[in-house]
Amino acid sequence: MLNLLFPKVCSACKSVLLKTEEILCTQCRHNLPLVSHYKTGNETMKNIFYGKIPIEQATALIKFQKGGITQELLHNLKYRGQEEISYFFGKWLGKELTETEKYKNIKAVIPVPLHKQKLKKRGYNQVEGFGKEIAKALEIPYYDDVLIKISKTKSQVFKQRFTRFQSEEVFTIQREKLIENKHILLVDDIITTGATLENCALELLKANKVKLSFATIAIA
Numbered sequence: 001m002l003n004l005l006f007p008k009v010c011s012a013c014k015s016v017l018l019k020t021e022e023i024l025c026t027q028c029r030h031n032l033p034l035v036s037h038y039k040t041g042n043e044t045m046k047n048i049f050y051g052k053i054p055i056e057q058a059t060a061l062i063k064f065q066k067g068g069i070t071q072e073l074l075h076n077l078k079y080r081g082q083e084e085i086s087y088f089f090g091k092w093l094g095k096e097l098t099e100t101e102k103y104k105n106i107k108a109v110i111p112v113p114l115h116k117q118k119l120k121k122r123g124y125n126q127v128e129g130f131g132k133e134i135a136k137a138l139e140i141p142y143y144d145d146v147l148i149k150i151s152k153t154k155s156q157v158f159k160q161r162f163t164r165f166q167s168e169e170v171f172t173i174q175r176e177k178l179i180e181n182k183h184i185l186l187v188d189d190i191i192t193t194g195a196t197l198e199n200c201a202l203e204l205l206k207a208n209k210v211k212l213s214f215a216t217i218a219i220a
């Protein structure tokens with residue numbers, strides 16, 4: 001009944017979805033600009049971090065295009081409450097990664113965290129569904145309490161002027177025993193410059209003998 005009154009529409013083009021379709025209509029799904037580094041062996045994303053931090057693998061699913069359906073999707077995910085988009089892409093990539101040798105020894109998934117005030121405002125972390133579905137597919141834990149985003153204090157602002165990472169974001173690690181000696185998949189919704197993932201990675205790499213890989217929904 002609800003479905004008749006409020007038919008589900010494609011998150012990208014707003015056409016009414018068929019029963020068999022989820023989030024996207026078949027045409028939009030077909031038109032998604034897939035990059036799928038995990039499958040092609042394309043190292044574009046990995047190369048962003050070359051010489052900066054040691055990482056095992058890095059992959060995105062789709063290419064972010066301004067004005068395109070990818071922009072619409074990410075905007076809906078981030079600002080219009082369509083959290084289900086995150087789960088949709090997580091299920092997709094999760095299934096693919098179970099069939100990809102290089103990702104098989106990953107032992108936990110960790111999301112790029114939101115600051116607690118931002119989380120309260122948005123109501124959800126836009127990468128949570130993505131990370132949880134990947135963890136479910138790989139049958140490994142999802143930890144959202146190991147990496148925390150904190151407020152920057154004045155002394156940190158001062159200190160950061162003298163480091164090579166002049167970022168506005170401050171992350172910190174806790175319960176690091178959980179990830180010691182493990183290969184961890186750090187997930188985010190989109191990678192642009194790579195600065196966020198890099199800042200997160202620098203924290204996670206403080207854990208003893210941790211190995212890192214990255215996965216994002218989109219790459220700009």
Ligand SMILES: [Zn+2]
Nearest residue numbers: 010013025028
């Ligand atoms: Zn569509």
